[in-house]
Amino acid sequence: MMKQLSWKVGGQQGEGIESTGEIFSMAMNRLGYFLYGYRHFSSRIKGGHTNNKIRVSTTQVRAVEDSLDILVAFDQETIDVNYHELHNSGIIVADAKFKPVNPDDSNAELIIVPFTEIASELGTSLMKNMVAIGSTCAIMDLPLDVFRDVVQEIFGRKGEVVVQKNMEAIEEGFKAAKELLGEKSGSLALEKADGKQRMFMIGNDAIALGAIAGGARFMAAYPITPASEIMEYLIKKLPALGGAVIQTEDEIAAATMAIGANYAGVRSLTASAGPGLSLMMESIGLSGMTEQPLVIVDTQRGGPSTGLPTKQEQSDLMQMIYGTHGEIPKIVIAPSTAEEAFYDTIDAFNLAEQFQCPVILLSDLQLSLGKQTVEPLNYEKVKINRGKLVASEDLLEELEPKQYFKRYEVTEDGVSKRVLPGMKNGIHHVTGVEHDESGKPSESSFNRQIQMDKRMKKLESVTLHKAVDQDGAKHDDADILFVGFNSTRGAIEEAAAKLEAGGIKVNHAHIRLLHPFPAEEFAPLAEKAKKVIVVEHNATGQLASIIKMNVGMAHKIKSLKKYDGNPFLPNELELLSKELV
Structure with missing residues (x-):
């Protein structure tokens, strides 16, 4: 059997x-x-x-x-x-x-x-x-x-x-x-299973369920493959929880609606694929400048333009990190399994409110639409962190006449107190142009530098549990360090096991926090390997470039790239890796 x-x-x-x-x-x-x-x-x-x-x-x-x-x-x-x-x-x-x-x-x-x-x-x-x-x-x-x-x-x-x-x-x-x-008859029978009951779901459903568990009660989105299932799931579930989903006229409206809902205090999200994210870029900049939380799911697919809308690719990475004009703090996280997608979605909402900035949950078609077994989820692990959201009783002290609440007050960690509209003594300006601590427009060069430094300082304290998943890194002197993100995890794990069986020492690191890049966690793993093989679905080696920019060691970094629309297969990855060793 x-x-x-x-x-x-x-x-x-x-x-x-x-x-x-x-x-x-x-x-x-x-x-x-x-x-x-x-x-x-x-x-x-x-x-x-x-x-x-x-x-x-x-x-x-x-x-x-x-x-x-x-x-x-x-x-x-x-x-x-x-x-x-x-x-x-x-x-x-x-x-x-x-x-x-x-x-x-x-x-x-x-x-x-x-x-x-x-x-x-x-x-x-x-x-x-x-x-x-x-x-x-x-x-x-x-x-x-x-x-x-x-x-x-x-x-x-x-x-x-x-x-x-x-x-x-x-x-x-x-x-x-x-x-x-x-x-x-019966020649291809399987050994008996353990009989345990487990979930079987696509990554998009796990993301949608994570959004609900993370407190999201509003979604604005425009249908697009391979992200639509997130909206379809929430259309069925959110109304029963007092929430709502709006199908907008385009992705620009979806992103700005999500920003507005977050400004009003409702945890909100939008989801799309590469073409939709291109349209959202100005709105993502607005989120960064106004320091409003925003959670966006990007399910990568074959590009550019309409490209291969139903095929696997991971070519949005650079766009997600550097796509906006100007510079803003932005967080990009990337789950590798449906189970991680559930927990990382909750983390995305917490991070968005803690750091008051856009958080992009990066997926890919294989993860979003591939269906996989998921062990029962642990809801006790779900924690809600709304950051520096001020309760109304904390603002009762009267302000001086005509004094505004310092919504963008310069702080040690770059994060200011946040209030909801209508709170007593919480009045302030909100504008997409450069502003002072109270939100009033300002073109002062001195103020500009202070506010830019304040916003960018947020990235210094961003952390994520298992920002670099090192569970597959067991050697102090590895022949190969495999590196990947999103759905390449399974193929890498199996290829690594086969190479190990052949006498090659293999470590595996999967990157879950892509920006700000966790260089301090990753560098020691790269140092302990003769070769670093970065596995990704794009033509230009985007993750490899990110690693070189943040860690160096370009001389030992090799790329294994696939961009024909199909996922990596374990045996294929094993054979390609042997050619690089």
């Missing part, structure tokens, strides 16, 4: 590929397996090849698998595009309707099951995906009962007849595949 298995379903976009993967993975999750899923899809509503690859394991997995055990095909294109990933012992199970052909150089076995015909005989061809799931059950020797609960949950509102018909489709698919497989 197998400890892990990789399964993929493919076909034309709009014919149920996503729902097929969802039903399969929900059942495997309920059996207690660990999962990691990644969808390849086109930037259109219907048509074009799409596939959903799901890795199922008895232990934690955080990356897409290089190879493939089972390929479920709804068209010939799925076979032609994906068969090369299959093991020699892999199985293609395909719908008889399109007369599937196994390529000449394929070593996988082709099993032809009449998905569409069986589904049509049961009432509708739409159930062909359920027949395909039944066929998968025969290959993996899975219990059909676990799917009944999933089918009931998904189709229960349509009535018991619909639930029963879908279960019959699964059962008929199981029988048909079992007969065709003969002795090979």
Whole structure:
């Protein structure tokens, strides 16, 4: 029996590929397996090849698998595009309707099951995906009962007849595949899972849940791939908590609305992707100049311009740090798993209010839309820190006549007291031009330098738990130090383990605080390595450049870059690394 298995379903976009993967993975999750899923899809509503690859394991997995055990095909294109990933012992199970052909150089076995015909005989061809799931059950020797609960949950509102018909489709698919497989039935069975109940979610859902737990009650956003799920999640949840979501006319309005809501005292956010962040840049500068908290989620995708809107990339890093005109304090943090995305979102709101500046939560398509197993979250770890927000009773002392509250008072740490509109004795100016301590516009060169120094001083005290995640750094004299951010973590961890097994000493550091860069934490790790290999999804080595700027050691820093729209795979990363050692 197998400890892990990789399964993929493919076909034309709009014919149920996503729902097929969802039903399969929900059942495997309920059996207690660990999962990691990644969808390849086109930037259109219907048509074009799409596939959903799901890795199922008895232990934690955080990356897409290089190879493939089972390929479920709804068209010939799925076979032609994906068969090369299959093991020699892999199985293609395909719908008889399109007369599937196994390529000449394929070593996988082709099993032809009449998905569409069986589904049509049961009432509708739409159930062909359920027949395909039944066929998968025969290959993996899975219990059909676990799917009944999933089918009931998904189709229960349509009535018991619909639930029963879908279960019959699964059962008929199981029988048909079992007969065709003969002795090979159950040949790709997995070892039994531990049966524990865990969450299975995409990174965007984890971010949205983190926003709720962190006290956010307002979101303004404009839909864009791959960030829209954050807004869709909060549209369903925030109203019940007294909150609201507004779909704005554009990203400029979204960012300024979020600033306004934060100014009024409501924890607020917006979320977008690269093109939307470009439009927000002036507003981000406004947040920095007016010292208003602002949380922005940037889910990176292929660029520039419209680029590859449904493909993986990490090319927004420089823009997120240096994109605004002029200089402002800004914090950029980057979770690497869905679990981290939940906690880091809470941290983002705390940091935004503590330092009264924009905080960008940087994600990427693989993390935002990839679905993964998440251990139960610890809500006792959730702490709310509103910084120097003044309670009304602290402002009761009368001010001198015509004296304004010093909203931008120069302080030792650069952070001033903040008040909400309407508080007694809290009147002050708020303007995007340079201003004095009370907010009144000022073009004094002396004042300008003081206020600039005050704002930039905030960055000196920014901290984040595990700003550099060093859990994978165990050697004092490593041959390689792998460095990455966001979703590259899983592939790096697996590549590192394989290189270690081959006698190469490997450390791994994942950067979670990208700006201000935690140079003091990172430098000792780089010093202890012969080579520093920076793994990132862009063409120019942006993270490598950031490291060189802040730490130096350019002579030992090498880049492993991938920018074809696909995620790094563990074996691929292992082989590329060996070429650099």
